[in-house]
Amino acid sequence: MLRVELTTQILRLRTLIALGGVAAVPIAAGLATASSAGTRHHNQDGLFGASTYSALNHAMASLQFTGPLLLPVVVALLASAVASSDRDWGVLRYLYVAPVTRGRLLAGKLAAVLTVTAAAVLCDLLAGVLVGLAVFGWHPFHVIGAPDLSTTAALTRVLAATAYLTLCMLSIAAIAFTLAILLPRGAEAVAAAIAFVVVASILNGQAATHGFLHAVAVVLPVHYWQSWPGLLERAGAEHVPALGTGVAVQLAVIAVCTALAALVLARRDPAA
Numbered sequence: 313m314l315r316v317e318l319t320t321q322i323l324r325l326r327t328l329i330a331l332g333g334v335a336a337v338p339i340a341a342g343l344a345t346a347s348s349a350g351t352r353h354h355n356q357d358g359l360f361g362a363s364t365y366s367a368l369n370h371a372m373a374s375l376q377f378t379g380p381l382l383l384p385v386v387v388a389l390l391a392s393a394v395a396s397s398d399r400d401w402g403v404l405r406y407l408y409v410a411p412v413t414r415g416r417l418l419a420g421k422l423a424a425v426l427t428v429t430a431a432a433v434l435c436d437l438l439a440g441v442l443v444g445l446a447v448f449g450w451h452p453f454h455v456i457g458a459p460d461l462s463t464t465a466a467l468t469r470v471l472a473a474t475a476y477l478t479l480c481m482l483s484i485a486a487i488a489f490t491l492a493i494l495l496p497r498g499a500e501a502v503a504a505a506i507a508f509v510v511v512a513s514i515l516n517g518q519a520a521t522h523g524f525l526h527a528v529a530v531v532l533p534v535h536y537w538q539s540w541p542g543l544l545e546r547a548g549a550e551h552v553p554a555l556g557t558g559v560a561v562q563l564a565v566i567a568v569c570t571a572l573a574a575l576v577l578a579r580r581d582p583a584a
Contacts, residue, residue, distance in 0.1 A: 320397065322428065327393070330386045331435045337382065338374035338440035342447045345370075349448050357456055358545050365454035368466055370447070371440030372473065376541050378436055379477055380513060384537075387481045388488035388505035390428040394421050395489045395573075396498030414577045421489070422570065429485045433478045458546060466544075473540040476555055483533040483562040484509060486569035493573050509534060533565045 341363075345353055348364040355361065363373035375383075453466035461469065484505060492501035512534035519525035529535045536558030543553065 322431070324393075327390060327428070330389055331432060334378065334382065334386055334432055335435045335439035337378050338371065338436060339443045341374055341377070342370055342440075342443035346447045352456065359541050361456050362454045364448055366448055366451035367441050367444030368450075368453050368470060370444035371437055372470060372541075372544055374440040375433075375436055375474070375477060376538070379480075379537060381509065383432060383436065383477075383481055384484045384509045385506055386432050387429050387485045388509070389502050390432065391425045391485035391488040392492035392498045392501040392505065394424045394428065395492035396495075396501060415574075418574055418577055425485050425489055426482065429481050430478055433474060433481060437474055453544070455545065461544075469543045473543045476540045476543075476558070477537075479559060479562045480533065480537045483565040483569075486566045490569040490573045490576075493576050531561070533562050536561055 345364050348354075351364060352361050353364045359369070359373040359376050362369045364370065452460035452463070453470075454460050487508060488501055488505035491504050492498050495501050495504065512529075512532045515525060516529045516532065516535050519529040536555075539553055539555055539558045543555075
């Protein structure tokens with residue numbers, strides 16, 4: 313089932329355009345900031361300010377830029393397509409007759425969602441590294457206001473940040489996947505997932521440190537999506553942020569959505 317899902321989804325023009333759009337952002341950003349190579353970009357702080365110092369700096373700044381909205385939109389599009397394509401094409405009932413057990417169908421689709429989500433994040437990261445190499449070169453990872461990171465420390469933190477961001481994207485993928493099973497059409501699931509991201513992001517931005525809005529925001533996965541840049545914005549290990557709560561929230565969302573999707577497939581025919 314995984315091979316079939318990947319063949320029918322990854323090679324579709326819609327998927328290739330979506331992944332190409334993700335890769336286009338770091339390419340365009342690298343070309344636009346090439347004149348600032350080796351200097352602080354527009355006196356900005358954090359990853360954006362250091363983006364022009366090296367290939368890894370540029371790649372991680374690109375991930376931070378696309379992480380709040382573009383990546384979730386692409387991931388939601390791909391995940392909902394995996395969940396709903398068989399029903400939209402009118403072949404889901406034939407899969408059941410084949411026979412393909414519902415458990416096997418769900419496992420294959422979930423594996424495909426994991427694959428396309430990782431592919432979206434890696435397209436962004438690899439495009440950032442490659443254009444960064446061409447424009448800025450391979451230099452030590454620069455941290456504004458602190459010593460540069462060693463190659464080992466930089467690669468370790470980059471891998472940790474990428475893994476965390478991938479987990480965050482899997483949470484919105486799980487939400488979009490479940491919505492695509494529940495709702496009549498995949499397009500409706502994409503719209504609902506994007507609306508969730510936008511509303512949750514607005515809520516998170518407006519929530520104070522205390523009060524009702526904050527209490528709502530901290531249980532939403534979006535609240536923790538931008539926790540990882542702290543891994544790379546500070547040089548000392550004592551300043552590395554704790555990401556445990558964010559990991560727990562993402563895993564909880566993924567588990568709840570997966571269980572709900574399995575329950576829907578087990579108890580009713582989504583093609584009905």
